[in-house]
Amino acid sequence: MSDSLLDRVNKGILGLKPYEPGKPINETQKELGIKNIIKLASNENPLGISPKAFKVISEKKDLNRYPDGNATSFKEVVSQIEKIKTSMITVGNGSNDLIEFVSKCFLSEGDNAIYSQHGFAIYPLAIKSTGAKAIKAKARDWGHDLNLMKDLVDEKTKVIFLATPNNPTGTVLESSDIEEFLEAIPSNIAVFVDQAYFEYIEEDKYKISFDLVKKYKNLIISRSFSKAHGLAALRLGYAVSSEEIAEFLNRVRQPFNTNSLALAAGVEAVTDKEHIAKSVEINKSGMEKIKKAFDELDFKYIESFGNFISFDSQMDSDSSFDFFLRKGIILRSLKVYEMPQHLRVSIGLDDEMDAFIKALKQYKKAF
Numbered sequence: 001m002s003d004s005l006l007d008r009v010n011k012g013i014l015g016l017k018p019y020e021p022g023k024p025i026n027e028t029q030k031e032l033g034i035k036n037i038i039k040l041a042s043n044e045n046p047l048g049i050s051p052k053a054f055k056v057i058s059e060k061k062d063l064n065r066y067p068d069g070n071a072t073s074f075k076e077v078v079s080q081i082e083k084i085k086t087s088m089i090t091v092g093n094g095s096n097d098l099i100e101f102v103s104k105c106f107l108s109e110g111d112n113a114i115y116s117q118h119g120f121a122i123y124p125l126a127i128k129s130t131g132a133k134a135i136k137a138k139a140r141d142w143g144h145d146l147n148l149m150k151d152l153v154d155e156k157t158k159v160i161f162l163a164t165p166n167n168p169t170g171t172v173l174e175s176s177d178i179e180e181f182l183e184a185i186p187s188n189i190a191v192f193v194d195q196a197y198f199e200y201i202e203e204d205k206y207k208i209s210f211d212l213v214k215k216y217k218n219l220i221i222s223r224s225f226s227k228a229h230g231l232a233a234l235r236l237g238y239a240v241s242s243e244e245i246a247e248f249l250n251r252v253r254q255p256f257n258t259n260s261l262a263l264a265a266g267v268e269a270v271t272d273k274e275h276i277a278k279s280v281e282i283n284k285s286g287m288e289k290i291k292k293a294f295d296e297l298d299f300k301y302i303e304s305f306g307n308f309i310s311f312d313s314q315m316d317s318d319s320s321f322d323f324f325l326r327k328g329i330i331l332r333s334l335k336v337y338e339m340p341q342h343l344r345v346s347i348g349l350d351d352e353m354d355a356f357i358k359a360l361k362q363y364k365k366a367f
Contacts, residue, residue, distance in 0.1 A: 012109070034328045038352050039330045043197075043306065044226075046282065047275070050269045050272040056267070060260065067258060068263065074266050077271065091238050095194060098238070099123065099126045102239075103130050103132075107131075114135045114153065144163075160189060162191065164193065167306065168332065171302065171303075171305070191219050196226065220241040227306075235258070236262040286348060299364075300312040308346045323366070
């Protein structure tokens with residue numbers, strides 16, 4: 001027997017590196033001595049929180065009490081809007097929580113799960129932490145290759161992760177293609193469809209309906225309040241699945257995993273259509289402006305359906321990241337996503353986009 005506790009650590013985490021979030025504004029200000037930092041790194045809503053959500057949390061007085069462990073009011077509102085049973089809903093401390101739930105429920109040592117190259121970094125972290133094998137499917141045109149992912153399925157496959165729109169590439173899958181995929185794979189494999197950026201999708205063919213969950217009992221769809229709803233700091237998300245799967249997900253869900261402020265804000269945010277529409281409109285305007293600049297300056301970019309866009313910086317992304325950082329703009333290097341020359345930029349307000357484009361022109365001249 002080993003004398004060291006560290007020698008007995010879960011073997012699944014030995015090869016993992018902690019997830020690195022976008023560089024925070026305060027740290028950058030101190031590090032570089034720049035006062036007016038613009039953060040376009042983490043796909044946050046530049047408009048901020050819904051006024052209705054802000055009002056309800058600012059008036060909340062019972063913070064000495066535990067939150068509703070069943071998220072009753074929140075589930076009821078989502079149920080009414082989406083026309084699903086409350087028993088099909090699992091609440092999460094953001095989408096990440098839900099990814100962890102699915103991994104814990106279905107994966108263990110000897111199993112495997114499939115995700116796409118250039119997919120969200122949390123998928124392999126969650127898979128490997130269970131001791132299961134993470135199988136990365138080579139991307140096609142920066143997005144998911146569903147045919148390849150289907151071919152990678154074997155008797156040990158328990159979960160498949162799909163993201164639409166995908167972070168960090170912004171690519172989408174058509175609903176009909178996902179349904180065809182579900183028909184083609186064994187029904188005893190859980191398919192997790194991550195829709196954190198759902199509200200930014202405009203074309204119906206890319207919108208994955210919760211009705212599919214009623215037809216395919218192995219399907220789990222997640223949504224987030226961190227993006228269009230502007231509640232990133234409060235951490236709130238939910239998954240919709242069959243009642244049977246939801247019951248299992250709730251077995252691994254920690255008690256009170258969503259706090260009272262998040263739940264109260266979520267009730268207001270999900271019904272504040274005006275705020276969502278304004279957020280989407282700002283995103284659309286900013287996206288058009290930034291793509292026009294990329295075209296004029298001859299930068300290649302990946303067509304995005306989210307609230308961000310990734311572009312080829314034409315050099316090592318760590319170096320290009322540093323250039324923009326010293327101009328007071330925090331972007332996201334995508335080297336960790338096997339995109340060594342790409343940077344991701346979140347869509348911000350008009351003045352933030354103008355500042356980025358100004359820096360982009362300077363970057364073009366410098367290199």
